[in-house]
Amino acid sequence: xxxxxxxxxxxxxxxxxxxxxxxxxxxxxxxxxxxxxxxxxxxxxxxxxxxxxxxxxxxxxxxxxxxxxxxxxxxxxxxxxxxxxxxxxxxxxxxxxxxxxxxxxxxxxxxxxxxxxxxxxxxxxxxxxxxxxxxxxxxxxxxxxxxxxxxxxxxxxxxxxxxxxxxxxxxxxxxxxxxxxxxxxxxxxxxxxxxxxxxxxxxxxxxxxxxxxxxxxxxxxxxxxxxxxxxxxxxxxxxxxxxxxxxxxxxxxxxxxxxxxxxxxxxxxxxxxxxxxxxxxxxxxxxxxxxxxxxxxxxxxxxxxxxxxxxxxxxxxxxxxxxxxxxxxxxxxxxxxxxxxxxxxxxxxxxxxxxxxxxxxxxxxxxxxxxxxxxxxxxxxxxxxxxxxxxxxxxxxxxxxxxxxxxxxxxxxxxxxxxxxxxxxxxxxxxxxxx
Amino acid sequence: xxxxxxxxxxxxxxxxxxxxxxxxxxxxxxxxxxxxxxxxxxxxxxxxxxxxxxxxxxxxxxxxxxxxxxxxxxxxxxxxxxxxxxxxxxxxxxxxxxxxxxxxxxxxxxxxxxxxxxxxxxxxxxxxxxxxxxxxxxxxxxxxxxxxxxxxxxxxxxxxxxxxxxxxxxxxxxxxxxxxxxxxxxxxxxxxxxxxxxxxxxxxxxxxxxxxxxxxxxxxxxxxxxxxxxxxxxxxxxxxxxxxxxxxxxxxxxxxxxxxxxxxxxxxxxxxxxx
Ligand code: SF4
Ligand code: SF4
Numbered sequence: 122x123x124x125x126x127x128x129x130x131x132x133x134x135x136x137x138x139x140x141x142x143x144x145x146x147x148x149x150x151x152x153x154x155x156x157x158x159x160x161x162x163x164x165x166x167x168x169x170x171x172x173x174x175x176x177x178x179x180x181x182x183x184x185x186x187x188x189x190x191x192x193x194x195x196x197x198x199x200x201x202x203x204x205x206x207x208x209x210x211x212x213x214x215x216x217x218x219x220x221x222x223x224x225x226x227x228x229x230x231x232x233x234x235x236x237x238x239x240x241x242x243x244x245x246x247x248x249x250x251x252x253x254x255x256x257x258x259x260x261x262x263x264x265x266x267x268x269x270x271x272x273x274x275x276x277x278x279x280x281x282x283x284x285x286x287x288x289x290x291x292x293x294x295x296x297x298x299x300x301x302x303x304x305x306x307x308x309x310x311x312x313x314x315x316x317x318x319x320x321x322x323x324x325x326x327x328x329x330x331x332x333x334x335x336x337x338x339x340x341x342x343x344x345x346x347x348x349x350x351x352x353x354x355x356x357x358x359x360x361x362x363x364x365x366x367x368x369x370x371x372x373x374x375x376x377x378x379x380x381x382x383x384x385x386x387x388x389x390x391x392x393x394x395x396x397x398x399x400x401x402x403x404x405x406x407x408x409x410x411x412x413x414x415x416x417x418x419x420x421x422x423x424x425x426x427x428x429x430x431x432x433x434x435x436x437x438x439x440x441x442x443x444x445x446x447x448x449x450x451x452x453x454x455x456x457x458x459x460x461x462x463x464x465x466x467x468x469x470x471x472x473x474x475x476x477x478x479x480x481x482x483x484x485x486x487x488x489x490x491x492x493x494x495x496x497x498x499x500x501x502x503x504x505x506x507x508x509x510x511x512x513x514x515x516x517x518x519x520x521x522x523x524x525x526x527x528x529x530x531x532x533x534x535x536x537x538x539x540x541x542x543x544x545x546x547x548x549x550x551x552x553x554x555x556x
Numbered sequence: 557x558x559x560x561x562x563x564x565x566x567x568x569x570x571x572x573x574x575x576x577x578x579x580x581x582x583x584x585x586x587x588x589x590x591x592x593x594x595x596x597x598x599x600x601x602x603x604x605x606x607x608x609x610x611x612x613x614x615x616x617x618x619x620x621x622x623x624x625x626x627x628x629x630x631x632x633x634x635x636x637x638x639x640x641x642x643x644x645x646x647x648x649x650x651x652x653x654x655x656x657x658x659x660x661x662x663x664x665x666x667x668x669x670x671x672x673x674x675x676x677x678x679x680x681x682x683x684x685x686x687x688x689x690x691x692x693x694x695x696x697x698x699x700x701x702x703x704x705x706x707x708x709x710x711x712x713x714x715x716x717x718x719x720x721x722x723x724x725x726x727x728x729x730x731x732x733x734x735x736x737x738x739x740x741x742x743x744x745x746x747x748x749x750x751x752x753x754x755x756x757x758x759x760x761x762x763x764x765x766x767x768x769x770x771x772x773x774x775x776x777x778x779x780x781x782x783x784x785x786x787x788x789x790x791x792x793x794x795x796x797x798x799x800x801x802x803x804x805x806x807x808x809x810x811x812x813x814x815x816x817x818x819x820x821x822x823x824x825x826x827x828x829x830x831x
Contacts (some may be wrong), residue, residue, distance in 0.1 A: 262720070319689045
């Protein structure tokens with residue numbers, strides 16, 4: 122037993138429970154707090170399941186997707202985003218992005234599992250799903266494709282992670298590629314679940330599938346920077362020059378993606394204001410009930426503040442990046458909420474001008490719903506903190522693909538390339554301009 | 557029978573625009589085979605083209621073919637509805653609808669005229685759409701279009717409760733029933749009445765004014781066929797822009813015209829089935 126443990130620890134960087142025992146009391150308390158929260162969440166969720174969701178949930182006939190679906194969307198968007206951003210490196214060979222691969226893939230799996238935890242408490246008969254998704258598939262349903270593709274995505278990501286641990290780079294690259302393709306297909310289908318609903322003008326159209334992909338990449342960039350800089354707080358040793366370079370590169374990409382999403386948002390608002398069907402919802406976001414969500418969280422915390430801080434950080438002030446991306450994660454959560462709920466606020470009979478459908482429909486998340494959402498989110502946090510310790514900060518000397526003709530520079534930790542007839546030393550000198 | 561004082565002729569028609577004879581001819585010249593309804597000069601509900609049932613060779617008119625037989629449908633004569641909600645009661649009782657849900661409801665529309673106020677009641681229910689968005693959206697085929705009758709039904713044991721169909725339905729016709737552990741919706745009383753040999757739904761037989769008429773659209777002798785195929789009054793559907801091809805038709809329900817349509821047959825408003 123111990124023999125094989127040593128082996129795994131060498132090959133995978135798996136340090137097991139011992140690493141947890143060595144963790145500081147504060148760290149363990151934090152993990153304990155998340156474990157308790159997850160436990161509380163799951164018990165409240167199960168209580169709701171037993172009493173019947175319609176007694177305890179805030180969702181209604183008109184607004185049938187509430188905070189649970191928003192949280193689910195948040196999780197799977199982040200998961201897909203992590204996969205997209207990390208694949209720039211270890212699938213497409215963008216060298217600067219390589220060092221983040223292991224942590225990103227690990228977190229991508231965890232976010233996906235967290236999402237499944239949440240959706241478990243939203244779907245009324247989750248056990249039937251396992252059966253009838255298989256024996257009675259509806260191939261024209263986006264929902265079916267979304268579920269099935271995300272299932273496949275999770276499998277690919279787990280296999281990919283295994284090969285990353287095993288340092289079998291060609292297979293991990295192949296799996297990473299499949300994972301990416303399936304993940305993007307799944308994700309655009311999630312957009313289409315919303316975008317192909319008749320009578321929901323706020324969602325209807327090709328906007329959402331496209332927006333979701335860009336938005337996912339943005340969330341992925343944000344999440345990987347957050348978890349990496351937080352890991353650096355936990356254990357400063359994980360930052361070598363390669364990691365620093367990776368953070369810097371991701372920071373640039375994320376800045377670009379935030380700007381893209383800003384454009385998306387601006388045009389959503391502007392076109393929505395002049396659209397007869399949407400203006401009521403848009404006004405609720407801009408000046409009505411959802412104005413705080415929209416301006417304070419989605420716009421300020423989700424985009425403006427992180428954009429400012431990330432630009433200021435120049436990609437190397439890790440404290441600043443950590444705060445920027447941490448707050449941005451909160452903002453992104455509201456971004457998802459602001460898509461899911463407002464799309465249902467207007468009754469389908471509004472255009473008929475009937476008394477029953479004049480006003481926008483209200484929704485307030487109930488205690489049970491919030492707890493069930495917190496269940497999934499705390500599972501993610503718990504797994505993250507456990508992973509950082511048990512997997513040794515996702516570090517091994519080299520867990521990334523080293524391209525042919527390249528080698529890891531012993532000086533800076535980056536990948537260098539040798540030219541014809543050059544020795545490693547010559548190449549290093551050339552790269553570091555010490556001649 | 558007392559009816560509220562409503563100026564029938566001044567009520568706004570929210571349906572499709574009128575189509576002139578010329579436009580109608582032009583339309584037919586396109587050579588599209590139409591399975592759907594062409595009523596009172598208004599094209600209401602067209603299904604996909606290139607069906608082998610084409611217009612009659614004479615060229616001035618076309619043969620309609622409905623996709624189902626019997627093709628169940630309901631025609632709602634809106635101005636006859638007095639909001640007594642007897643239909644809703646009957647529906648709840650027949651189909652054991654829990655108190656937090658409904659399969660059908662009556663909407664109220666108010667007009668502020670220059671001299672008076674006018675109220676109009678609009679019964680709504682599942683439209684049993686020919687192109688049903690709920691059926692497309694359901695991941696497990698738990699909701700499906702009955703291949704014979706065209707009724708959109710539920711196979712409850714397959715429903716996973718994802719609620720996608722509730723959002724996909726542009727008529728708010730679905731709710732989740734905790735008792736059934738599945739979505740519940742109007743099935744034209746198939747399970748409780750039609751499959752047991754009845755010819756009317758609970759709501760249509762309970763309606764004291766004949767606002768709801770239920771029947772088979774493929775049968776030229778049937779009341780719904782006659783109401784849809786008359787040319788005195790306009791007939792419309794709700795939300796035609798969604799392209800769902802609904803099977804619930806609305807008309808104002810001007811009595812004189814109805815009598816004309818029925819060509820002198822005495823129409824007993826309390827029991828449309830016996831017309
Ligand atoms: S009205 Fe709604 S529930 Fe009924 S068939 Fe159409 S989409 Fe489905
Ligand atoms: S709630 Fe049930 S009927 Fe509706 S889409 Fe989901 S599985 Fe299908």
